[in-house]
Amino acid sequence: MSPAPLLAGLATGLSGGALAGVFGVGGGLVMVPLLGLILGLDQRQAQGATLAAMLLPTGLPAVLEYRRRGIRTSLRLVAILILGFLAGITGGAAVANGIPASALRWGFIAFLLIIAMHTWRRKEPALPDRGAEPLDFSRGAWRYGLPIGALAGVLSGLTGLGGAIVVIPLLAARFRMTQHEAQLTSLAMLLPPIGLPGVLVYARTGSGLPWRVIGGVALGFALGAFLGARVATRLRGARLKQAFAVLAVAMALLLVLRGH
Structure with missing residues (x-):
């Protein structure tokens, strides 16, 4: 068997x-377009393969590096985000599988451009000097964390992006997190196999999922x-x-070019 798909x-x-x-995002922003451009996967296969590769705790090395640098988050908030995510991902994946691949690709492009514009224009919150005080993101954890997680789950199932693309700006806005704190929270949220319900929906489609490719993606991602x-x-x-906003625009342009 050719090693090309794995490589x-x-x-x-x-x-x-x-x-x-x-x-701090799940990587789907780059992996979904590249899986289509390099391996010729259709939009639905590329999104399902990206979610499947994220089932393993591939972001653990990054989480440990953030913590080694003294960046912290709230495990309680992470758990609440995960609960919301699980409630939303199956519905998002089911909707994606009912949309034609070309329409799904153009919707993905539009979503990338909207996120890029929002990210570029978003101002960093004015944070108080915390000094040596421990971080406390518990206030409003259920009120804001649950809907943020649910929105991330729906968008993850629908686009294969992992949901972090909306989690990070919303956490920064609602919990007054720094960019690094929001990124760590997002990565920690992706450590459990929270994408499994969406992967099962994608795997049941007629084309299935390219598991050898997925294995290579998971290894490279870590x-x-x-x-x-x-x-x-x-x-x-x-x-x-x-830089994130510029990258989102670049990936959108790659997907546009692929359609010609």
């Missing part, structure tokens, strides 16, 4: 993992996430935000 998946996972480590996290902890939040 292509490895390269794609490395790229997506680096993105996840730097920006390495890329660790390397990306080392870069992220050395960058200022504003620069991370701007």
Whole structure:
């Protein structure tokens, strides 16, 4: 059997993992377009493969690197986000499987552009000087954390992006987190196999999922996430935000070009 699918998946996972480590997202922003461009997967297969690769705790090296740098989050808030996510992902995946692949791709492009514009324009919150005080994100955890997680789950199932693309800006806005704190929270949320309900929906489609590719993506993602996290902890939040917006536009343009 040709090793090409495994190697292509490895390269794609490395790229997506680096993105996840730097920006705190699940990596689907890069992996979904690249799986289509490099391996010719249709939009639905690329989204399902990305969710499947994230079932393993591939972001753990990045989480440990953030913590080693002294960045902290709330495990209680992470658990609440996960509950909301699980409530939303199956419905999002079911909707995605009922949409034609071309329409799904154009919807994905529009979503990337909206996120890019919002991210570029979003201002970093004015944070108080916490000093040596421990972080406390418990206030409003259920009130805001549950709907944020549910929205992330729906969008994850619908687009294959993992949901972090909306979790990070919403956490920063509602809980006054720094960019790095929001990114760590997002990565921690993705450690359990929370995408499993969505993966099962995608796997039951006629085309199924390319499991050899998925194995390569998972391996590459773990390495890329660790390397990306080392870069992220050395960058200022504003620069991370701007770079993320530019990358989202670039991936949208790649998907547009693929359609011609």
